[in-house]
Amino acid sequence: MNRSLTSPNAALPRLGLPNLGLGVGLRAAHFSHILEHWPAVDWFEAISENFMDSQGRPRYVLDRIAERYPIVLHGVSLSIGSRDPLNLEYLRKLKKLADETAARWISDHLCWTGVAGRNTHDLLPIPLNEESLRHVVARIRAVQEILERPLVLENPSTYVTFADSTMSDWEFLTRMAEEADCGLLLDVNNVYVSSTNHDWDAAEYVRRVPHRRVVQFHLAGHTNCGTHLIDTHDGEVIDPVWALYRLAHELTGGASTLLEWDAKIPAFPVVHAEVLKAKRHMSAALPGFAASPQPRIQKPSTAPAAIPIAGLPLAAPSEAIGQPLHFVPPEVR
Amino acid sequence: MPQSSAQNDSAESQPGVNPRPLDLVERWMQSVITHPAGVAAGIASDAAQAAIPVSPDEVERVVTRSQALDSIERLGVYANAYYARLLECLRDVFPIVARTLGEELFDHFALGYLQKYPSQSYTLCELGARFAQFLDETRPTEPDAAAAEAGLSPDWPRFVVDLARLEWTVGQVYDGPGMENRQGVLADALAAIPPDRWLAARLQLAPCVRLLLFRYPVNDFYTKMRAIDRADDDDPIEDDLAIPRPEETYVALSRRDYVVRRYPLAKPQYALLAAFESGATVEAAIAAAAADCDLSDDELAVALHRWFADWTADQFFLSVAFD
Numbered sequence: 001m002n003r004s005l006t007s008p009n010a011a012l013p014r015l016g017l018p019n020l021g022l023g024v025g026l027r028a029a030h031f032s033h034i035l036e037h038w039p040a041v042d043w044f045e046a047i048s049e050n051f052m053d054s055q056g057r058p059r060y061v062l063d064r065i066a067e068r069y070p071i072v073l074h075g076v077s078l079s080i081g082s083r084d085p086l087n088l089e090y091l092r093k094l095k096k097l098a099d100e101t102a103a104r105w106i107s108d109h110l111c112w113t114g115v116a117g118r119n120t121h122d123l124l125p126i127p128l129n130e131e132s133l134r135h136v137v138a139r140i141r142a143v144q145e146i147l148e149r150p151l152v153l154e155n156p157s158t159y160v161t162f163a164d165s166t167m168s169d170w171e172f173l174t175r176m177a178e179e180a181d182c183g184l185l186l187d188v189n190n191v192y193v194s195s196t197n198h199d200w201d202a203a204e205y206v207r208r209v210p211h212r213r214v215v216q217f218h219l220a221g222h223t224n225c226g227t228h229l230i231d232t233h234d235g236e237v238i239d240p241v242w243a244l245y246r247l248a249h250e251l252t253g254g255a256s257t258l259l260e261w262d263a264k265i266p267a268f269p270v271v272h273a274e275v276l277k278a279k280r281h282m283s284a285a286l287p288g289f290a291a292s293p294q295p296r297i298q299k300p301s302t303a304p305a306a307i308p309i310a311g312l313p314l315a316a317p318s319e320a321i322g323q324p325l326h327f328v329p330p331e332v333r
Numbered sequence: 334m335p336q337s338s339a340q341n342d343s344a345e346s347q348p349g350v351n352p353r354p355l356d357l358v359e360r361w362m363q364s365v366i367t368h369p370a371g372v373a374a375g376i377a378s379d380a381a382q383a384a385i386p387v388s389p390d391e392v393e394r395v396v397t398r399s400q401a402l403d404s405i406e407r408l409g410v411y412a413n414a415y416y417a418r419l420l421e422c423l424r425d426v427f428p429i430v431a432r433t434l435g436e437e438l439f440d441h442f443a444l445g446y447l448q449k450y451p452s453q454s455y456t457l458c459e460l461g462a463r464f465a466q467f468l469d470e471t472r473p474t475e476p477d478a479a480a481a482e483a484g485l486s487p488d489w490p491r492f493v494v495d496l497a498r499l500e501w502t503v504g505q506v507y508d509g510p511g512m513e514n515r516q517g518v519l520a521d522a523l524a525a526i527p528p529d530r531w532l533a534a535r536l537q538l539a540p541c542v543r544l545l546l547f548r549y550p551v552n553d554f555y556t557k558m559r560a561i562d563r564a565d566d567d568d569p570i571e572d573d574l575a576i577p578r579p580e581e582t583y584v585a586l587s588r589r590d591y592v593v594r595r596y597p598l599a600k601p602q603y604a605l606l607a608a609f610e611s612g613a614t615v616e617a618a619i620a621a622a623a624a625d626c627d628l629s630d631d632e633l634a635v636a637l638h639r640w641f642a643d644w645t646a647d648q649f650f651l652s653v654a655f656d
């Protein structure tokens with residue numbers, strides 16, 4: 001395997017990748033605004049699957065944006081944790097898109113999205129143990145070789161943990177990043193959501209990930225369902241998540257920071273203003289991270305998890321879907 | 334499989350020493366969270382039992398509980414999101430079918446569809462690919478008394494199939510190949526073809542041109558629904574969702590400047606373009622149009638001239654070939 005692709009930079013912070021500043025996730029709802037106003041955003045993150053097959057307006061818009069801004073590709077279908085074989089056609093298209101848009105790096109999630117040929121289109125957790133680690137590390141290495149660049153993997157929000165897990169999230173992320181020689185995308189909102197859902201200490205999580213491997217941060221809003229949090233990306237970043245971001249910024253020395261807003265998407269300036277709030281949390285004059293934030297969680301729930309109606313489950317309200325959809329509605333006359 | 338799940342399950346009292354194989358955990362979880370009747374039914378399903386034979390009471394041996402939620406409730410977060418997410422996607426791809434059917438009926442069809450044709454693609458863009466086909470396959474064929482009473486034609490479900498085909502094709506044209514960076518055949522180029530070669534010419538349609546034949550006037554219905562959607566709240570258009578009477582209609586879809594455009598066609602226009610689509614010569618295409626036409630030969634000649642002028646202006650033709 002071609003180790004020269006990543007190894008020389010592994011000793012550098014962020015694998016030697018640049019700190020792009022404060023970016024915004026590219027969403028179809030903002031295409032027209034961006035093309036008209038060319039807002040002063042540092043960079044954009046594009047959902048790979050929205051563009052890799054596009055021969056229409058989405059791809060046209062991405063190409064225009066890539067002419068003016070740094071682009072990072074963020075995927076949701078790599079399925080690095082799945083026991084199904086890697087999808088080589090997908091990887092070929094991903095590499096082509098990255099080459100054509102001069103993507104600064106490619107990221108996806110530490111998850112699986114389906115098995116036995118199916119795709120649930122969700123970011124599902126794996127048991128965190130030695131077998132999973134071996135499997136994921138081997139796949140990251142294979143992917144990095146195909147893509148000819150380091151892969152950056154994100155900690156997803158999770159809603160279950162497994163009896164077969166023998167490692168914490170941060171222990172798994174640390175060993176995975178070192179053994180596969182890959183980067184990390186630390187989603188501080190996901191740290192908060194998962195830590196709350198699993199009764200962990202979110203600040204401990206941030207303190208224990210390998211800081212030099214963190215290439216990028218994600219920020220987002222979530223939904224408090226009373227008994228658990230869901231990663232809905234539908235609102236402002238809450239203060240405890242900003243506190244985690246402040247801590248992560250201090251510990252890593254700073255990294256490219258991106259705001260995700262995927263449901264109830266407001267006008268572009270509102271989304272942009274939200275990520276600019278990060279500046280307040282980068283100042284050395286600010287007090288450091290004080291105490292672990294404790295979200296308000298009720299217990300236990302009285303509602304059953306799924307209410308079958310006429311043999312079919314009652315769909316959860318759309319505001320409670322984690323990992324929101326990325327679908328571009330057509331423009332038609 | 335490396336070992337039987339029963340063997341493996343007996344080792345579970347020592348997590349980490351001999352954890353379940355990852356593929357069994359994944360098969361189990363996928364079966365559980367995608368089961369249409371919910372998590373408990375998913376755990377009891379044959380597919381889940383074949384991977385990890387635990388009962389709903391024992392599920393903590395696979396998925397641990399939190400302080401606030403038990404294991405089944407936690408799996409339920411994924412189970413609820415699975416259908417909710419994909420239903421939302423189908424509603425985005427088929428917004429007018431969804432509005433026409435109403436939320437409950439649309440969701441009923443969409444849930445059936447997701448079970449029969451679960452996603453096997455890395456992209457959600459493919460999720461609705463077989464929805465119109467599914468609606469057609471499951472369409473009731475017996476006369477429906479309630480529909481008859483409501484003044485509907487007995488084959489009104491075909492209207493929904495047609496509408497789904499239209500909405501799906503709109504999306505395909507929107508994101509498929511187009512003519513934005515290419516020059517199609519110009520009117521001058523057609524005019525310059527010598528008459529003796531013209532009849533043997535074959536016109537290749539632009540890759541964004543799609544021809545659709547419907548049993549119902551769904552394009553007009555689509556226009557009306559979009560007008561309702563776009564109308565001012567202060568000046569709403571009356572919401573008339575009545576299903577129209579059956580009538581064979583023809584539509585071409587194309588794209589200009591990345592916007593999908595719809596062109597209602599007369600029957601001979603459709604016959605002409607469909608002949609080109611299947612590779613026919615101009616002579617054969619005109620014969621096909623004439624067969625479906627109540628115009629005189631002279632009138633048809635005038636009409637053809639106008640049609641070719643309009644279609645070349647709208648970049649309908651990618652190239653001209655001669656044998």
Ligand SMILES: [Fe+2]
Nearest residue numbers: 154187218260
């Ligand atoms: Fe994220």
